[in-house]
Amino acid sequence: MTQKPSAGPVAEVLQGRSRSTQAMFGDWIRSRTPANSWPVVAGFAVFAAMLGLQQLIVPGTQRLLTSVFLFVALAQAWNIIGGYTGYASFGQVAFFGLGAYTVAVLMNNYHVSFWVALPVAVVVGVLFAVVIGVPLLRLRGHYFAIATLGAAEGAREVINNMTSVTGGGGGITIPTFGSEAPTPYFGKPGFYLAFLVLAAVSVAVAALIARSRFGYAMVAVHEDEDAAGAVGINTTVVKVIAFAVSAAIVACAGAFYAFQQIEFYPTDVFDASFTVLMVIMVVIGGSGSVVGPLAGAVGLELLSQFLRVNLGSFNQLIFGAIIVLVVVFFPQGVVIYLRDAWRTRQFSILDNVRRYRL
Amino acid sequence: MVAMAVVVAAACGGGGTTSGSGSSVTFAAPVSQTGAFGQAEGLYTLQGYKFCVQTLNSKGGISFGGQSHKVNLVTEDDQSVAATSAQIVDQFNDQGDKLILSPYGSAGTTAVAPVVERNGQVMVDSNGADTAIFTHGYKSTFAVLSPSSSYVTSIIDALAGLSPAPKTVAIIAASDGFSQHAAEQGVAEAKAKGISVVPSATAYTSSTKVTANATDVSSALIAIKGTNPDVIIISAHLNEAVAAVKQASELGVKPKDGFAATVAPPTPAFISALGKSSEGVFGSTQWVPEISASDTVFGSAHEFLTNFTNTYGWSAQQYPYQAADAAAGCEALALAIEKAGSADPAAVRTALAGLKADTFYGHIEFDSTGMNTVKPMYVIQIQKSAFVTIYPSSLATKQAIWPAVS
Secondary structure (H helix, E strand, C coil): CCCCCCCHHHHHHHHCCCCCHHHHHHHHHHCCCHHHHHHHHHHHHHHHHHHHHHHHCCHHHHHHHHHHHHHHHHHHHHHHHHHHCCCCCCCCHHHHHHHHHHHHHHHHHCCCCHHHHHHHHHHHHHHHHHHHHHHHCCCCHHHHHHHHHHHHHHHHHHHHHCHHHHCHHHCEECCCCHHHCCCCCCHHHHHHHHHHHHHHHHHHHHHHHHCCHHHHHHHHHHHCHHHHHHCCCCHHHHHHHHHHHHHHHHHHHHHHHHHHHCEECHHHHCCHHHHHHHHHHHHHHCCCCCHHHHHHHHHHHHHHHHHHHHHHHHHHHHHHHHHHHHHHHCCCCHHHHHHHHHHHCCCCHHHHHHHHHC | CHHHHHHHHHHCCCCCCCCCCCCEEEEEEEECCCCCCCCCHHHHHHHHHHHHHHHHHHCCCEEECCEEEEEEEEEEECCCCHHHHHHHHHHHHHCCCCEEECCCCHHHHHHHHHHHHHHCCEEEECCCCCHHHHHCCCCCEEECCCCCHHHHHHHHHHHHCCCCCCCEEEEEEECCHHHHHHHHHHHHHHHHCCCEEECCCCHHHCCCEECCCCCCCHHHHHHHHCCCCCEEEEECCHHHHHHHHHHHHHHCCCCCCEEEECCCCCCHHHHHHHHHHHCCCEEEECCCCCCCCEECCCEEHHHHHHHHHHHHCCCCCCCCHHHHHHHHHHHHHHHHHHHHCCCCHHHHHHHHHCCEEEECCEEEECCCCCCCCCCCCEEEEEECCEEEEEECHHHCCCCCCCCCCC
């Protein structure tokens, strides 16, 4: 921490001292080979396939898939702070709610276009992340988890009690009908696209960060924060930026969600189950990887919808039981298990449990 | 990819018959089978819908176009989450299900109303009473139940008629829109009846406001403690009302005359959760079997009670009124289809707007916003684990026990 900062600690952490963004991109292009290009190619292929799929499915199914895309974005966001950086935040829903309420208040009270309100929502999320992140990220482990949980509960109560601005517990409505609408409602196909792009951008951001100098700094903080500090990483800045990037994605998701829902209450958008689902999806998929949260979000959200439709009043019980079983048998996450098993040709699940549990 | 498509297809499968096709008409409803409302209010609503459809079909279904049409009920669990209710109704639309019955509660109904409007569906709201639902100019949502404004005012009116009438009341209100709106109207009514609200007239928005669905309301009770109100009124749902009565005795907060609450007391779950502590609690309710009302589907109010409670194994002394709301909503939809002579949603919408029907539930008629403001609300008191109607006095079967606490 006693280095002489050349371009400020933030720029240094983000870019490194000797390489400009352009140079990094040039390096990245030159270093492409068929063997290491497949994630990008596969990403674009899936994105294109999802665009194609939209033409084949009815609007209600499009709406179902928007919730899958929503959770892909949320899980990627949580993974940045909880997976890579190792700070398990249980308060990410605060950014979701703030994003939602920023959009709703601006569109409802001030008749602002959604496209103006959206970046404002992201800024509000990032500012809140920095404001609470600077003190809270000094806490570790359980203490950090509990403090963020408290911050989210507090944020909800503030929104709940600012009745004159937010409508309080009475909820808020985004005008979407006729001439009252500041931005025409997207409709189901529109939101399908919006959430698909949001999910794709989140995956891309996570993938880029993971392979950047900043990403290695996050992993270093996760592995051993004191050692990371000792080798010259400004751990405070790394943690706050990771928290803010995560918050930006979550707030953006909250903004789109608010517009899609039209009417909602504080309890809907500050629902702690959003945070819990983000955590579960990342843990089950495999934290600290890009594919893990993606697979976790897609798999769990589709499973949850499938059980809900087909199992009636037992659906949540079965869903919970499946989560417990998966965590017991694949403690490191399904994707990481498959990757390691493929590499080592050891597919025994019992061996896997022994390896991680004993 | 393929696997995903298969799961998606399965997740939205289970489809229903298209409404109007063949000889059956489909009513579709998101219902809360799991989550906060899963064990009580959501269950009562689902049973009300089922009972209505069963009864309609046993009478030959709905007759229009010179034929009788059986009713097919399609339901899906919304996990007590409003956004899921909305998503389900969109999927109903894809299946061609245009005739919607509301999910339980104002939050779910609020989320569904704009979806219904946009899809050209039509919804009868059986259990979402928040007046805010009806302020957005929606043309396709019609509520059979009395709006949120009546929930606390009916309690105040009942209390004011007792002797001696209470001089002070404290109002604990949950933070959700329905409970807040109900409390707001209650404060105005108390003022009109000369009852003062402690600790202050606006306390329900601050010191005596509790988080919706909270199971800890001690902060509100502590705010009340020094003010010694004659009656504590809880404007909330089941969880908060149960917590308030339980924690009041733990914290030594004792109203001079008793407790009253919206929504919760007239449910079997309230009595089973509180046992003896539920004795004497007053509750406002949408329906009581004493009303002199009847129709050709369910018979009289009393016959509805007997048949419904027998079918689902409830005691006739502890009947969930939410089921009556649900059955009435379903019946209103059926009556509108008969009146329209078609199951086409636009025709049914027009028929609902002009519907004037006397049913086992009372008079059903909608104002221009879609609310049923004609039907009154009633007040019951729990006496020996039975719901006893005490207000209006013309329907009272027994004297109110007053003061309700000794």
